[in-house]
Amino acid sequence: MTRIKQMLIIGGLAYGSLLLGACASTKPACDSPQARDLARAIESVQASLSGGCAAHFDRYYDDLLTIAEGDPGPENKQAFSEFLVWSSDQGLLSKRQAQDYYNRYFNVKFMALRGDYNNCSHTCPNRQRVLVDMERELSDKERGLLRISLDNQGYYRADELYQEVELVLEATCSACAAAR
Amino acid sequence: MPLSRIHARTTTCRFPVTRTLLCWVLACAVTVTTFVSSRAALANTPTIRLFPTTVVEDLRQTGNVARDMETGLQEVIGRLDQQQQLYLESKCRGAENDPGCQRLARQIGATYLEMLGIMEERLPDMEHTVNNTRLSLEKNLRNELGRKMTPWTLQETLVGSAANQSAPAATPMLRGRSGMRLSERFRQYHQLVATSGSRGDQSLAVLASDIYLDMQETSVLIERTRQEIARATLMEELNQSFGIITPEMIEVVGGVKSILFGEDELGAPVAGPPPAYAAPVYRSPLEQ
Numbered sequence: 001m002t003r004i005k006q007m008l009i010i011g012g013l014a015y016g017s018l019l020l021g022a023c024a025s026t027k028p029a030c031d032s033p034q035a036r037d038l039a040r041a042i043e044s045v046q047a048s049l050s051g052g053c054a055a056h057f058d059r060y061y062d063d064l065l066t067i068a069e070g071d072p073g074p075e076n077k078q079a080f081s082e083f084l085v086w087s088s089d090q091g092l093l094s095k096r097q098a099q100d101y102y103n104r105y106f107n108v109k110f111m112a113l114r115g116d117y118n119n120c121s122h123t124c125p126n127r128q129r130v131l132v133d134m135e136r137e138l139s140d141k142e143r144g145l146l147r148i149s150l151d152n153q154g155y156y157r158a159d160e161l162y163q164e165v166e167l168v169l170e171a172t173c174s175a176c177a178a179a180r
Numbered sequence: 181m182p183l184s185r186i187h188a189r190t191t192t193c194r195f196p197v198t199r200t201l202l203c204w205v206l207a208c209a210v211t212v213t214t215f216v217s218s219r220a221a222l223a224n225t226p227t228i229r230l231f232p233t234t235v236v237e238d239l240r241q242t243g244n245v246a247r248d249m250e251t252g253l254q255e256v257i258g259r260l261d262q263q264q265q266l267y268l269e270s271k272c273r274g275a276e277n278d279p280g281c282q283r284l285a286r287q288i289g290a291t292y293l294e295m296l297g298i299m300e301e302r303l304p305d306m307e308h309t310v311n312n313t314r315l316s317l318e319k320n321l322r323n324e325l326g327r328k329m330t331p332w333t334l335q336e337t338l339v340g341s342a343a344n345q346s347a348p349a350a351t352p353m354l355r356g357r358s359g360m361r362l363s364e365r366f367r368q369y370h371q372l373v374a375t376s377g378s379r380g381d382q383s384l385a386v387l388a389s390d391i392y393l394d395m396q397e398t399s400v401l402i403e404r405t406r407q408e409i410a411r412a413t414l415m416e417e418l419n420q421s422f423g424i425i426t427p428e429m430i431e432v433v434g435g436v437k438s439i440l441f442g443e444d445e446l447g448a449p450v451a452g453p454p455p456a457y458a459a460p461v462y463r464s465p466l467e468q
Contacts, residue, residue, distance in 0.1 A: 074462060081464035102466040109339060109468060113331040120326035123334075130331065151461065157339075164338050164386050168325065171389030172334075174396065175321040 028052045032063045038076060041067045042083050054092050061101060068148040077106050077149045104137055105144025108158045112137050113165070124173035131166060138162050228324045228337070230388040235316040242309040249302040256295045263288045293416050300409050307402045314395035317388055325385060337385055 030053035033041040045060045053060070064083070068076045081102055088098040104111050112133035115122055123130055138158060145155040267288060272281035325334060 077462045077464065081462070081466055084466055099466045099468060102464055103468055106464065107467050109335055113335045115331045117330060118327050119329055119331060119334060120322065123331045124326070154461070161335070161338060165335065167393075168334065168338065168385050168389045171392045172321050172325045175318040175392065176326040178318055179322055 030056050032059070033067065036067060036070060038064065038068050038071055038079055042079060046083070046086065049087070049092055050090070057087070057092060065105070065143060065148065069143070072148050072150050074149055074151065077151070080106060080144075080148075104140050106141075106149060108141075108145075108154050108161060110134050110137050110158070110161070110165070119169070119172055120176035120179075123169065124176050127169055127173055131169075134162055134165065228328075228384065230317070230320045230324055230384050232316075232320065235313065235320065238309060238313040238316055242306070242313055245302060245305045245309050249298065249306065252298045252302070253295060256291060256298060260288065260291045260295065263291060289416050289419055293413060296409050296413050296416070300406070300413075303402055303406055303409075307399070307406075310395055310398045310402065314392065314399060317392040317395065321388060321392055325389075334385075 028048065028051045030048055033044040033048075035041040035044055041064055045064060049057065049060065064080070068080070084093065084098040084102050087093045088095050093101070100111055103109060112130060117123075141155055141158045145151040145158065263284065267281070267284045270281065270284065272278065272284060275281050276285070325337075329337065
């Protein structure tokens with residue numbers, strides 16, 4: 001009788017481990033999209049993200065940017081916007097994150113200049129860091145506006161805006177410092 | 181980093197201090213014209229208060245002082261030019277011990293001293309008006325852009341409401357300290373403001389910043405120039421005893437000529453955007 005019990009226990013353990021093994025084998029691969037066409041790549045990424053790969057969002061976004069660079073055009077802006085809106089609707093990103101992802105690459109304005117405090121008290125003490133952040137963002141805009149969307153005018157306006165901000169901040173911060 | 185972004189304000193005029201001041205003189209003269217025109221152009225736009233009447237008055241006064249100085253110097257420089265020409269035509273190079281050449285050299289030295297004297301006489305007025313302008317702009321920049329604005333609102337002011345529209349009207353080339361002559365820079369200010377009636381604030385913020393930074397440099401330069409004039413005057417008074425034309429004098433006169441009469445001065449080209457893509461621009465709901 002005890003031998004039967006032992007056999008049952010061993011059998012149960014073996015079955016359990018088989019079940020666990022089966023679970024492990026369904027873990028998503030989260031591979032990068034293979035398609036070279038942006039629309040199909042987005043579909044593939046959406047499937048992956050819905051299938052448990054949300055943690056890889058940054059990598060997927062970068063993959064999509066790379067694919068879009070291979071097939072540039074003004075319509076890519078809309079494709080990325082719709083993808084980000086979808087991501088936000090699915091709860092993968094907050095609305096603010098979606099805005100950051102979009103504007104950093106496809107808008108003239110700099111997200112690095114977000115801030116709720118006045119320039120004298122907040123921007124000027126961190127001016128160098130702000131400008132470094134803007135410069136990094138400008139290279140992302142070069143990728144998004146220039147290389148992906150072929151929006152030369154948008155990119156050069158962003159570049160000009162960077163220079164204007166640099167000039168105006170230099171003067172403004174100098175004026176702020178003179179009051180101290 | 182694009183080359184156009186590299187600001188080279190100290191290369192605006194590549195001359196010794198006395199000559200550099202002349203750059204500022206010309207710049208201020210043009211500034212007045214620029215500014216008076218700009219007021220008319222911007223009369224109908226809601227503006228941040230960067231250029232109240234006091235600043236306009238300060239600028240006008242600076243321009244008047246600068247114009248007086250420029251006028252006075254032009255005559256002296258014309259004379260210097262003639263004297264130098266005579267010196268060269270008389271083949272005095274290499275014959276400095278010749279009594280006639282020494283006499284010519286003393287005459288050139290005396291005219292040079294006269295030029296320094298005019299500058300010395302006008303500089304206190306220049307210093308006063310430049311400082312007034314600088315302080316007025318400083319206060320307005322601090323209040324309007326520094327304290328009333330966040331970085332985001334500042335950016336929106338610079339971008340303007342037309343930022344996201346397709347194919348905005350062509351704008352003048354980059355303002356700012358980009359290595360060109362000051363007079364040329366201020367001519368561009370004029371062009372900018374004269375054509376910016378519908379854009380208003382974004383141009384004004386850049387213009388005010390540029391003028392303020394220039395005025396800051398001017399103040400420093402005037403101070404240094406006054407010291408330099410004292411030194412140069414002493415040196416030239418000593419040289420008068422010996423009838424020597426120093427290389428520095430010749431260089432100064434050449435520099436002054438090039439500034440006043442526009443000879444062989446390089447205007448660094450300013451980078452502008454390539455022809456823009458003309459297709460309608462997509463507006464995302466995520467766009468801010």
